[in-house]
Amino acid sequence: MDYGLQAWMLASASLVLLMTPALALFYGGMSRSKSVLNMMMMSFSAMGIVGIVYVLWGWSMSYGSQDIAMLFANPFELFGLRDVEGATYLTVGFQLTFAVITAALISGAVADRLKFSAWLVFVPIWVTLSYFPLAHMVWGGGFLSGATGGLADMIFSGDGGAQVAPIDYAGGTVVHINAGVAGLVLALLLGKRLGFGREPMKPHNLTLTMIGAGLLWFGWFGFNVGSWIPGDLTGDEAGAYWLSETSLVWLNTTVATCGAMLGWLAVEKMRDGKATSLGAASGVVAGLVAITPACGALSPVGSIVLGLVAGAVCALAVGLKYRLGYDDSLDVVGVHLVGGLIGTVGIGLLATSGGLLYGDGVKQLVVQVAVAVFAMVWSGIATLAVGLLVKMVVGLRIEGDDEIEGIDGLEHGESAYDLVGARSGIGGSHHLAEGA
Amino acid sequence: MDYGLQAWMLASASLVLLMTPALALFYGGMSRSKSVLNMMMMSFSAMGIVGIVYVLWGWSMSYGSQDIAMLFANPFELFGLRDVEGATYLTVGFQLTFAVITAALISGAVADRLKFSAWLVFVPIWVTLSYFPLAHMVWGGGFLSGATGGLADMIFSGDGGAQVAPIDYAGGTVVHINAGVAGLVLALLLGKRLGFGREPMKPHNLTLTMIGAGLLWFGWFGFNVGSWIPGDLTGDEAGAYWLSETSLVWLNTTVATCGAMLGWLAVEKMRDGKATSLGAASGVVAGLVAITPACGALSPVGSIVLGLVAGAVCALAVGLKYRLGYDDSLDVVGVHLVGGLIGTVGIGLLATSGGLLYGDGVKQLVVQVAVAVFAMVWSGIATLAVGLLVKMVVGLRIEGDDEIEGIDGLEHGESAYDLVGARSGIGGSHHLAEGA
Amino acid sequence: MDYGLQAWMLASASLVLLMTPALALFYGGMSRSKSVLNMMMMSFSAMGIVGIVYVLWGWSMSYGSQDIAMLFANPFELFGLRDVEGATYLTVGFQLTFAVITAALISGAVADRLKFSAWLVFVPIWVTLSYFPLAHMVWGGGFLSGATGGLADMIFSGDGGAQVAPIDYAGGTVVHINAGVAGLVLALLLGKRLGFGREPMKPHNLTLTMIGAGLLWFGWFGFNVGSWIPGDLTGDEAGAYWLSETSLVWLNTTVATCGAMLGWLAVEKMRDGKATSLGAASGVVAGLVAITPACGALSPVGSIVLGLVAGAVCALAVGLKYRLGYDDSLDVVGVHLVGGLIGTVGIGLLATSGGLLYGDGVKQLVVQVAVAVFAMVWSGIATLAVGLLVKMVVGLRIEGDDEIEGIDGLEHGESAYDLVGARSGIGGSHHLAEGA
Amino acid sequence: MKLVTAVIKPHKWEDVREALETFGVTGMTVSEVSGYGRQKGHTEVYRGAEYDIALVPKIRIEIVVDDADADDIVGIVVKTAQTGRIGDGKVWVSGIDTVVRVRTGDRDGAAI
Amino acid sequence: MKLVTAVIKPHKWEDVREALETFGVTGMTVSEVSGYGRQKGHTEVYRGAEYDIALVPKIRIEIVVDDADADDIVGIVVKTAQTGRIGDGKVWVSGIDTVVRVRTGDRDGAAI
Amino acid sequence: MKLVTAVIKPHKWEDVREALETFGVTGMTVSEVSGYGRQKGHTEVYRGAEYDIALVPKIRIEIVVDDADADDIVGIVVKTAQTGRIGDGKVWVSGIDTVVRVRTGDRDGAAI
């Protein structure tokens, strides 16, 4: 089985890596044409920075053996991948891509106005204080896993660990809730864009956003289907389990996404009279987010239901920022925090084993909610600390005039498009070719 | 072998899924800027709808065990994937992606003028009446397979089934001929775009079309190379066969596409004096379409020949609509129907085992033609029925004024681009940097 | 192990194939809007031509058994893949994709002014005289391998071949140095673009360039991680080695790229005051180029170092053309030649086994330099010969007026964009939806 | 010499061009503009935020003509571009002192 | 009749439109243009080559008005579009002979 | 005051700008337009359908100048933008009543 698994893990790691450029497109298309490059650069630079930080101390802090208070592991133990070898390098690579995209996701909340230098400083500290610890807590046997002494064990103690282990298959808490909360906190620290709620800030290129959504969906198969863990199975058992588990997870990932797209479009149609392409792209992402923690726990039909709900609720949730007045510019909160919560909590209802609706009581639900709340608090405090630090050291926000002129010029000295002469199309006339 | 196969099938299913967003780009770039979003939305919404319908009754109708008249299987047997489990989930997922893209392909014929509500109603009924039955007939052991009592068996009866089984490796009939015929029928029902043949309706963004073509090529490896079937081989034999079969199919898929690109460009150069980028992108797709049914049956050199022919013929065929007066807007007929026929019938000539040119007589050729004709008739009637139904219930076509203003605004309330200030490039002057 | 390997090789070949359309985007975005299609067409047409040439005589010349003077193999031995069968077809396919992209890479040097017919003639002859021989010399057991009688053997002769075999894991010499030199020679033959160094020739669409860079990174995993060779291991040993080797190569490829992106951006920030998106995209490619030959020989931390150096040096090297006055339009020399040299030579310093900095003396370094120099000379002479031939037969350069009007119109009769009405966005006003 | 400036609906451009060509107008300068007037734009909703797109796309044509032709040309444009629905556009005429053909330096009557 | 042409900073368009609407201007024609003047453009550096982008984006507004309103409208535009910083733009007024509404053929006062 | 409007070939813009700057013109407003005239557009063929692209890209320059400078400026543009080939463009001059600098409210001579 090792060889087939290796083949798929190589593919999976590559797919997840692709998600960050895909996110750059998804977000970039939603930006205005004067800030699309900065938006894309936040994703690209997150790749550069987090990739290196992960090798230096990220892996050690997340999956090192020297646990500290169940919150993180000793960053120096495996510093620079000292003592790492063989196939573990690929596990490092796979996990690295998750850290990268989590950081990149946050950028949607701070569009158009965050100093690029602030971003470059924020990212490595934030992954250190928020992402690596949460990865350790949830997947590294820490406080949010089912381990003895963990949160779930505190609630319903079992034999050698929690009675009911929290479920986060591929990162509902670690990735999406975490990024969503961080986006919210940063957006609040940063304040609204000039003209927010008054001036038009509509997507400048929806074809980019749709390409991005398509590539995200594609990459997400690596994200979810690569996140398989054998538990304590070995040999043929593990093999049989892998075949069946990956098959289910692939299908659930797909159909939840289908459901969410339709859910989002239905809300738009009913509320606004029209179903938009931005809605379809957004629904795709909302569905992928919601199924992320749940993809191994649900049936395909359960996944469709989860998707429909996630799409519909997120479609409503993205409007909240106007009511509540925070400028989460590209809806990191409305899609990733809300979608991540729906998936994480939805497990408690829809899990074929453990779910309330399958008659297995509320324990799973309680555990899921507890984990989600703890993750939100951790992420919120960590982000606030890092945000305030960065504000003090380099400042967070560009000048108002520069924001009006566009951050691309200010921070990158570039403009995205130079389409001189792209308009010669006004009314040529049309004749049929003789030869055709 | 199971594990390696699983790894590749996970990759394949993901690749085929990517083809539909890729198609959205390919078609979107060919649309006008006022209708690109609608074009992309037809592909995206097909993903949402067919994905769910497939899980509900599509799988059951295509591959369920309760055959009905060799035409389809009982939709209720495995409704909602009842009783499906284990690795079969992935087979469902893989097949689902084929149904999705087949529906999406049709949208090229109805650009700029089909009501979006009509599309949303058309798609689920059409896959139910046309796609699932044809999938059952060809791949599910039905009337167009080599099974006893099937069409091929009727023509040249053999021992326990047809003497010569029809060959459709990855969907020449089920996908391409089917979508091509459906496109033609819908285009006829719908009528021509206002100004067809008089006003300019040229592609608004050829870079999108070329990205789309590149991604389609990439995704097509999943489509063709994932469509391997072991027949009655088992164990090591099946393994050895898999290694060699997938290798050949990968290479054939590639070189037929190379040939078709050159074939198309050569026709353009000779006829119009210039080889276009739209021609290159179109040739790529034409080659992929033609090799789809044939990819396991030909030698690499045979594949090049098939590709050259397909590219050249499709380049001529796309002009037919002006002669015959149907508005198959983005050439679903010229590329998918014609390309699909070339591939399906070409097998009868070029198959290394069974092909006329390899001295194996006309039987394969006869069978291939018969299957193609039957599929065309089935698809034509089914599409007509669904189209008329939809016309009655929600109407097919938007108002003329709305068509002139652009369907994106009408149906989705959006415009694709907002490139204010994307023109600051008029003539800056250029100095060399001192520091460079 | 065969099955897992096959799964990964199918994925790898597909990934490398995707790199050429990705390159078309990367280069296309850097072109001006009046020449983007021609730029993309050079990549696409290279796919068509080289794909077919490779099957006809490319494979035979590179990997045939009838070696000629250690420089290339008999092109007729396996003409049209005669006698090739089974899984070897996939090896052919994988290698084919390398030949394709090497040819396509050159096109960046000749932007805006090379006759399309000249390109179509140049490509097949160039791969025949430069690429296939170098592939044979380096990977086919020829003059630049460690074989008896080869260059390395001449320098430090060992037992049955060179004491120290040259290292080129995935194509530092064969692909990047080769394409870089060819670009330089062609750019010199062709002369500068009209207005070079005076008129603005800035990228017309940086979002395309960034999509291209993202997809190139993704595809490069096939390029590097698929280039594994078992040496003389067999069975379980080979399997264990494969698991560990591919894991390391994947990670090295990623982190070197991260390093190079940061290295490039750091140079820009220090030199120009701003870190650009074009710099990030370029840094990504520079890192991928540099790690290509070295990806199996370094530790992850060594890869980061190599990446940082490559990014920084290439960022400086792209300015050379203004100093020296050759118009390598999109920096094939600055990125591929320089990056390829850094990687090839860097191995001599940073290889964990053999590297000078790891205390293993200068032998590897000497061999690496010698191989690089020989490859540069070979490629230079071959390109010059082909270039002059093409100049004589069809001419190299389009007319000045046509260049000013734009090569897209002249050679392809197309314009990339037709964005009429894409500007309705000037100042709509913004109200909050009631229902949100 | 007069300068006739016409702002019309984009899909009428082709008809206007033909009509003017038939009349004998051999040159003009065309641009894409946005119009604001009785014809209202439309509303777009993105993720719960509503945008009022106040402007509608128009084509603007500038034609330098001999004094004698100005009225006819205005008449032709008005007739051809008319759909009778709000937003058909405006045409206005102003005097110009002189016009020069860049290629030859010819002036006025000889320049158009 | 007069034609008022105003070249202003893009982010002032919205304010100007509102002010003119309040005054009673019901129609105008708007386009994106590039300005060259005291306000300098900026510099872009791509791979070691420096580009001097001499032009800055501006919005150009054309309004046909009754003679009597011209001065007021100029005043409103100047007041609303003013930021006091270099590059605020120019407004100029010229006479026109006639204006026609395409939809109806109405002329002059009745056409605007 | 006069308004000089010039329609020229795009690749001549840079030269014209320099020549005008040398003469002392400090401001102008530039836009991309499409020209229709003796210089014919080209033909594009997409999948067997032929399109006659009637328009060719041009740059349009508007310069408000003192009466005294108008002729010189026309002369400079004509000289610099001339290639002698069809399609070099047109320049025309019209009178304007007044021009205002938005930033300061300065008028006429002081405004340009």
Ligand SMILES: Nc1ncnc2c1ncn2[C@@H]1O[C@H](COP(=O)(O)OP(=O)(O)O)[C@@H](O)[C@H]1O
């Ligand atoms: N006073 C004006 N000055 C300049 N252009 C105007 C004026 N009024 C209208 N326009 C232009 O004419 C177009 C049509 O005007 P509108 O009021 O919508 O319809 P109609 O002319 O049929 O009454 C507008 O979109 C605008 O471009």
Ligand SMILES: Nc1ncnc2c1ncn2[C@@H]1O[C@H](COP(=O)(O)OP(=O)(O)O)[C@@H](O)[C@H]1O
């Ligand atoms: N002589 C002129 N003719 C036409 N337009 C001009 C002229 N001078 C300036 N402009 C326009 O006015 C804009 C602002 O002018 P500028 O000199 O930058 O600032 P200011 O008007 O505040 O002194 C320019 O960008 C240009 O569009």
Ligand SMILES: Nc1ncnc2c1ncn2[C@@H]1O[C@H](COP(=O)(O)OP(=O)(O)O)[C@@H](O)[C@H]1O
């Ligand atoms: N009567 C006119 N009114 C306005 N612009 C014109 C007129 N005639 C020509 N032009 C503009 O001048 C450009 C050049 O004219 P054209 O007839 O092609 O060449 P030439 O001026 O060299 O004879 C056209 O593309 C158009 O933009």
